Amino acid sequence: MMDSMVVGMADGSVEKLIVASTVIGGAIALDTKVDMYLLLGGARAFRKDVAGTEKATYDHPELRAEMEAGMSQHQIPDPFAALRKLKGEGKLHIHVCATAGKIWGAEQLTDFVDLVDDIVGVGEYVIRTADADSVQLL
Secondary structure: OOOOEEEEOOOOOHHHHHHHHHHHHHHHOOOOEEEEEEEEHHHOEEEEOOOOOOOOOOOHHHHHHHHHHHHHHHHOOOHHHHHHHHHOOOEEEEEEEEEHHHHOOOOHHHHHHOOOEEEEEEHHHHHHHHHOOOEEEE
């Protein structure tokens, strides 16, 4: 059984956020504590002016309508709604890399959606990956 997982979000595409929210949901269902670190593209995806808007990026924009239809048909929530629910269970903490935030012009916690707990140096991510039971990089 895993006690802790670290998820590094280097890419903030909607597809990767869906994968991350699904993996994190599975880990939390197994009673695992999860720390999600928003690295370069991940930090941009969680900016207030990007999250859930037309500014969001897609790996395959030509498949967007098909993906959204499938999610709707099977009642799969958007990744931010899924992460919000998972945070409510108390085992998910979301951190933004300070350098990534600076690159995207978002240096204050208030620049990000309310899911973000704090802004940290990348050293914290490196340290957490060393002692986590599982590390995922998306």
